[in-house]
Amino acid sequence: MNEKYLQPYNAENVEDAISKIWEESGFYNPDEMIKAGLTDPNAEAFSIVLPPPNVTGTLHTGHASMLAIQDIMVRYHRMLGKRTLWLPGTDHAAIATQSKVEKLLQKEKIRKHDLGRKAFLERVNTFAQDSHDTIVSQCKKMGASLDWSREAFTLDKEREHAVYTAFTQMYNDGLIYQKERIVNWDPKGQTTISDDEVVRENRKGTMYTFKYSHDFPFPIATTRPETKLGDTAVAVHPEDKRYQEYIGNEYSFNFAGEDVTVKIVADEHVDPEFGVGALGVTPAHSVADWDIAQRHNLPLKQVINEYGKMIVGMEGVKDVKVAAAREAVVEWLKSEGLLLVKEDTIQSVGTAERTGAVIEPLPKLQWWIDVNKKFPAKDSKIEDIEKGQMVSLKELMLHVVRNEQIDILPSRFEKTYFNWIENLRDWNISRQIWYGHRIPVWYKGDDIFVGTEAPSGDDWKQDEDTLDTWFSSGLWTFSTLGWPNTESDDFKTYHPTNILETGHDIIFFWVARMILMTTYLLGDIPFETVYLHGLVRDAKGRKMSKSLGNIIDPVDLIGKYGTDALRMALIVGNGPGGDVNLDENKIKAYSKFGNKLWNITRFVLTETESINLDKDFEYSLRDQELIKEQEELFQELTKEMNEFKYYLVSEKLYHYTWDTFASEILEESKTIFENGSTEEIHSRRQFLLHSLKMIVTMLHPFMPFITEEIWKDLKNNDDRDILMTVSWPTL
RNA sequence: GGGCGAUUAGCUCAGUUGGCUAGAGCAACCCGUUUACACCGGGUAGGUCAGGGGUUCGAGUCCCUUAUCGCCCACCA
Numbered sequence: 001m002n003e004k005y006l007q008p009y010n011a012e013n014v015e016d017a018i019s020k021i022w023e024e025s026g027f028y029n030p031d032e033m034i035k036a037g038l039t040d041p042n043a044e045a046f047s048i049v050l051p052p053p054n055v056t057g058t059l060h061t062g063h064a065s066m067l068a069i070q071d072i073m074v075r076y077h078r079m080l081g082k083r084t085l086w087l088p089g090t091d092h093a094a095i096a097t098q099s100k101v102e103k104l105l106q107k108e109k110i111r112k113h114d115l116g117r118k119a120f121l122e123r124v125n126t127f128a129q130d131s132h133d134t135i136v137s138q139c140k141k142m143g144a145s146l147d148w149s150r151e152a153f154t155l156d157k158e159r160e161h162a163v164y165t166a167f168t169q170m171y172n173d174g175l176i177y178q179k180e181r182i183v184n185w186d187p188k189g190q191t192t193i194s195d196d197e198v199v200r201e202n203r204k205g206t207m208y209t210f211k212y213s214h215d216f217p218f219p220i221a222t223t224r225p226e227t228k229l230g231d232t233a234v235a236v237h238p239e240d241k242r243y244q245e246y247i248g249n250e251y252s253f254n255f256a257g258e259d260v261t262v263k264i265v266a267d268e269h270v271d272p273e274f275g276v277g278a279l280g281v282t283p284a285h286s287v288a289d290w291d292i293a294q295r296h297n298l299p300l301k302q303v304i305n306e307y308g309k310m311i312v313g314m315e316g317v318k319d320v321k322v323a324a325a326r327e328a329v330v331e332w333l334k335s336e337g338l339l340l341v342k343e344d345t346i347q348s349v350g351t352a353e354r355t356g357a358v359i360e361p362l363p364k365l366q367w368w369i370d371v372n373k374k375f376p377a378k379d380s381k382i383e384d385i386e387k388g389q390m391v392s393l394k395e396l397m398l399h400v401v402r403n404e405q406i407d408i409l410p411s412r413f414e415k416t417y418f419n420w421i422e423n424l425r426d427w428n429i430s431r432q433i434w435y436g437h438r439i440p441v442w443y444k445g446d447d448i449f450v451g452t453e454a455p456s457g458d459d460w461k462q463d464e465d466t467l468d469t470w471f472s473s474g475l476w477t478f479s480t481l482g483w484p485n486t487e488s489d490d491f492k493t494y495h496p497t498n499i500l501e502t503g504h505d506i507i508f509f510w511v512a513r514m515i516l517m518t519t520y521l522l523g524d525i526p527f528e529t530v531y532l533h534g535l536v537r538d539a540k541g542r543k544m545s546k547s548l549g550n551i552i553d554p555v556d557l558i559g560k561y562g563t564d565a566l567r568m569a570l571i572v573g574n575g576p577g578g579d580v581n582l583d584e585n586k587i588k589a590y591s592k593f594g595n596k597l598w599n600i601t602r603f604v605l606t607e608t609e610s611i612n613l614d615k616d617f618e619y620s621l622r623d624q625e626l627i628k629e630q631e632e633l634f635q636e637l638t639k640e641m642n643e644f645k646y647y648l649v650s651e652k653l654y655h656y657t658w659d660t661f662a663s664e665i666l667e668e669s670k671t672i673f674e675n676g677s678t679e680e681i682h683s684r685r686q687f688l689l690h691s692l693k694m695i696v697t698m699l700h701p702f703m704p705f706i707t708e709e710i711w712k713d714l715k716n717n718d719d720r721d722i723l724m725t726v727s728w729p730t731l
Numbered sequence: 732g733g734g735c736g737a738u739u740a741g742c743u744c745a746g747u748u749g750g751c752u753a754g755a756g757c758a759a760c761c762c763g764u765u766u767a768c769a770c771c772g773g774g775u776a777g778g779u780c781a782g783g784g785g786u787u788c789g790a791g792u793c794c795c796u797u798a799u800c801g802c803c804c805a806c807c808a
Contacts, residue, residue, distance in 0.1 A: 005767085008768085008770060009770085200804090200805085207808085220808080221808065222808060223808070224808085235808090269806080269807090270807090270808085271807055271808085273807095274807055274808070275807085275808065278808090279807090279808045280808075281808090282808095286806075286808080287806050288806030288807080288808075289806080289808085290806085291806065292806090347807095347808090348805090348807090412735065412736080413735090415734075415735075416734075416735075416803070416804080419733085419734070419803095419804070420803095420804075423804080423805080504803095505803095508804095539742090539743065540742085540743075541743075541744095541801095572745085572755090572756095573744060573745050573755090573756095575745095575747095577736090578736095579802095580744095581743055581744075583742090583743055583744090583756080583757075585743085585756065585757045585758090586743080586744090586756060586757080588756090588757085588770085589755090589756050589757075589770095590756095591770070592770045592771090593770090594770085595768070595770045595771095596767095596768065596770080596771085598767095598768080598770095599767045599768035599770090599771090600767070600768080601767085602767050602768075603767030603768080604767085605767095606767070607767090636747095640747075643747085645747070647745085648745090648746095648747065651745070651755080654755095655755085662767085662768085663772085666767070670767095
């Protein structure tokens with residue numbers, strides 16, 4: 001027996017050595033598996049794309065959990081003999097990365113405009129490269145069997161070509177258009193953001209009820225008096241008796257130094273029960289008011305600029321930030337005797353997901369994707385949609401989930417998905433930041449050119465804006481497989497992918513966008529199953545955050561307990577959609593399990609030292625009984641593997657190994673070895689060896705390192721050298 | 732305002748399509764080392780499965796209801 005078993009299991013030494021074996025084998029790459037004769041070239045394909053981590057820093061425990069789940073899926077299918085690809089990459093994460101680098105520059109007292117676009121982007125690229133390198137090494141530490149030879153980046157040349165191709169097609173189909181409309185403006189990030197990048201927060205505010213002027217017939221209420229300088233109407237409910245006589249009238253007056261004219265309009269949107277039942281309409285600075293203005297053809301008047309400062313008004317208001325201007329306007333109302341009521345209220349404030357700034361709705365010229373416009377469907381692999389049939393993006397997105405061509409797990413998220421799509425508005429895809437895919441539109445005078453490359457000839461100027469990062473992420477399942485070349489081997493073999501495993505927090509940002517892009521561009525689905533995992537929380541179930549100081553670094557945990565133990569702690573009891581509380585004690589428990597398995601191996605090897613697995617003999621009655629029990633369990637486990645119930649399989653393997661195999665069978669074996677007949681002893685030795693091989697094989701997707709290490713001492717001549725490439729037991 | 736989820740042992744949680752005396756890890760208490768493993772073994776204690784009602788031969792599991800907590804979505808000024 002190998003002397004290593006005389007010492008307790010040392011995860012750290014073993015894991016590094018095993019990683020090396022796997023990487024040097026090249027078997028993460030399915031092509032190498034085929035070359036070595038380990039995978040049948042005609043085998044069914046199985047593919048997953050890694051949700052590309054943002055190059056904004058290092059991986060956290062959430063990533064660790066994601067890697068563990070996906071690696072289980074991948075190793076399992078590889079062992080089933082499938083042509084298995086797990087494709088890695090990273091995401092440039094436009095705004096997130098740019099604002100991170102801006103913060104770093106701020107510490108050096110450098111502003112990005114002083115550097116200029118080119119120098120700034122060099123800084124960002126350096127930062128992104130560092131993050132990338134850290135992420136790659138962390139993925140490897142987790143034992144993730146990713147095919148690095150196919151690694152991609154959302155902002156590299158190949159992906160740019162895919163992005164430009166997609167943009168051009170959508171533009172030519174009239175799905176991408178440019179229009180001035182009210183947008184979510186982030187005054188801190190100096191860019192627009194899409195609706196789902198706006199995080200709503202309930203904050204304390206003050207509701208002011210006042211009259212515009214002494215001549216105005218009735219009061220209105222608002223939480224933002226400073227925007228009233230931009231009012232162009234007052235809306236009331238059409239059936240509200242109090243205001244009937246005023247509908248259609250126009251009133252002009254001076255408000256805090258600005259000449260204002262408002263028209264009284266009747267609109268169903270107004271709730272007569274709320275406040276005074278009359279709403280000052282500010283089309284340029286409120287999304288709801290913009291919609292009212294559209295319905296009544298009202299003029300637009302911008303009073304706040306991109307820096308969140310007032311551009312009109314009296315002294316103390318003009319050129320002042322909105323918060324201070326609000327105070328000034330309220331003071332003015334008081335002094336004029338126009339303020340009637342001031343009361344505390346809770347208001348829902350939109351903030352920018354990345355910068356935390358309060359969103360200032362502003363009218364701006366932007367690029368949009370029309371989700372309602374009908375277009376002829378591409379050559380369609382979508383069930384019940386024929387080629388050329390007129391469909392909208394929204395319809396396609398709903399259709400493929402409704403007809404279960406795409407399955408979402410857990411299924412309750414399907415409802416959430418439908419609800420979101422049904423209320424979807426056009427997608428604002430242009431951003432006023434530097435880091436990202438530059439919009440593939442060029443201008444020369446009044447001419448406009450949209451294409452995958454700059455037009456020939458001088459004086460063409462490319463659009464300054466970049467694309468929303470999710471535009472490129474939306475193409476991920478096929479831009480990584482060679483698209484727009486649909487004839488490439490990878491594309492033909494691995495698309496659509498089988499499973500998308502990701503967090504339920506990005507179902508709208510990403511999952512929905514991938515479905516949008518793929519159904520539109522390919523007339524196909526991007527993946528068959530969406531497996532959504534929850535959040536990794538701390539031991540007490542709290543969200544990990546910097547302010548709570550409860551962030552756990554997966555690398556520290558691996559150093560302490562080993563990757564196998566961490567993986568088990570993240571998997572057991574963690575079903576789809578559920579949050580997992582990561583308790584260090586749980587990891588500790590599974591590191592003990594590793595040692596248990598180690599000692600089981602020691603016992604079995606000691607007792608079976610001189611023998612090989614014998615295929616031609618009959619088990620004793622007792623052993624036949626044990627085999628039967630075992631096979632029943634293993635069949636059940638295989639079924640559960642196919643149902644994505646990794647949380648059950650891992651737990652059951654743990655209990656079988658410890659409570660049944662070690663506590664009962666090994667103990668019983670001691671008696672047999674002492675008192676049994678020759679036949680009984682031989683049978684039991686065979687049984688132990690056989691069982692341990694089965695256990696180690698089935699545990700491999702969960703605890704890849706220790707099982708691979710044990711396999712070295714367990715394999716026979718006719719077994720494959722590397723456990724990763726061994727077949728999953730078929731019973 | 733709409734939707735979803737949770738509530739099981741001191742703590743953190745499993746419990747798969749309703750089916751034998753409700754489980755795990757950690758914590759607590761007692762005992763055990765001539766060895767596969769003290770990173771261990773054996774044992775003890777601890778739960779009216781949030782409350783109430785219903786369906787059923789049978790409910791932690793299904794239905795209704797109440798309470799508490801949490802999450803997501805939404806243009807109530």
